[in-house]
Structure formats: C-alpha cells, structure tokens
Amino acid sequence: MKDTTLSQLGGICSILLGVSITVVGVTYLPLPPQQQQIVGLYTHPGAFLESVAHDSTLLTVEFWAEALGALVGIAAVLAISARVRSTNDGWVRWTSTLAIIGLAITAIDDLRFLALTPGRAASYVQGDAAVKAALTAPGALEGLDPHHWLRLGAVGLWVLVVNLLALRARAWPAPLATVGIGVALVYWLAVAGIVLQIPAALTLVAGVGAIILAPLWYIWLGLRLRQAG
DSSP states (O other): OOOOHHHHHHHHHHHHHHHHHHHHHHHHTTSOHHHHGGGSOOSSHHHHHHHHHHOOHHHHHHHHHHHHHHHHHHHHHHHHHHHHTTTOHHHHHHHHHHHHHHHHHHHHHHHHHHHHHHHHHHHHHHSOHHHHHHHTSTTSSOOSOTTOIIIIIIHHHHHHHHHHHHHHHTSSOHHHHHHHHHHHHHHHHHHHHHHHTOHHHHHHIIIIIIIIIHHHHHHHHHHHHHHHO
C-alpha cells in the first residue's frame, strides 16, 4: 500500500507556510522605516533599537510568523521534493538539503531575535554611551546569515529546480510551475535588495512576492499534495 503520510503532512505544512508568508508580507509593509532594515544589514542599528523599544508589536508578529513558517516549511520541502525526485534525484537532494538548512537558519535567527532583541532595545534606550556603542557595534545584531544567501537564496534555488523538473515530468500543472519560477526570482530579488541595500526591491518583494506569488504557489501546491495523498 502506498504511504501517503508525507504528502498529507507536507500538504498541510505547505499551506501553513503560504499563510505565514502572507502574514510576514502584510506586517512588513506598514513597519516604521527604522524597523524595515531588519531584513538585511543594519545600516542604522541605533534607530532600529530605539524604534523597537517604542513599539515592536508588528515586528514581533512578523518574526513569529516567519519562524513558525520556516519550521513547517521543512516538511513542505520534503513532500514537494518527493514529487519530482525521480526526475533528477541528485539535483533534488542537493537543493532540498540547502533549502532545509536555509529554513532552519531562518527559524534559529528569528527565535533568537524574539528572545534577545526586546532586552537589547531597552538596554540601548536606558544605557550610556558605552552601552549604546556595544549594542550597535558591527555584527552585534546580525544573525547567522546576514545577507540571506541561505535563508532566501538557497530556498529560491530549490524552488527553481523543483518547478523546472515539474515542467519536464508534468508533476503539477504548467501554470503552477510558472508561478513557482516567479517565486524563485522573487527570492533572489530579495537577496539582491539586501546585499545592495535597495529598499525598493524589498518593498516589491514584500508586496508582490510575499503577499501574492509565494503564498499562491505554496498553498496551491499544498492543496495538490493533499489531494494526491
């Protein structure tokens, strides 16, 4: 008898990942400019900490959504990869492993942020010049992957590979695969925006990628996985 547990679990998790990405996009856009820099390198860490100390509600929601989405996303990667693994086992195994590493780093960075940043922000506001200098020193606030090469770039590579293989094997409809290729491009656009510090690119990613394309692909594919299971 065919074991459908992976498809069932992966389908649910893919849908949840799509929902979490929507929440991230919706909460990112109205953030104060001082807090939006969190997605990349901190160009003004002092202003960021002051803003967080004043109000971090939306930022907290965003990071919880992203962390939980990354954790369920690991199951989605496993289930989606299984659908196209027979087409090219090597590429699927390599890129899916990279994607899982990227999602794990996302969850770790986000959970560390949620645990540590409120205290750091309060200490910055209340501290003297030496405390402020220590908390805003280069690298003091950065996560494991500041440029998001793994958090976004590796996941984007995996999304591209599975959709190209899906087109070849007709594992899912061509329109769904086309949307997936667009999602991969959005991931890489986000990396470019972070590395080159282009705020407009990040706004475009949040508006088009996080609210429309990525949720559409993950939720649509999640529903197909559930049906196949």
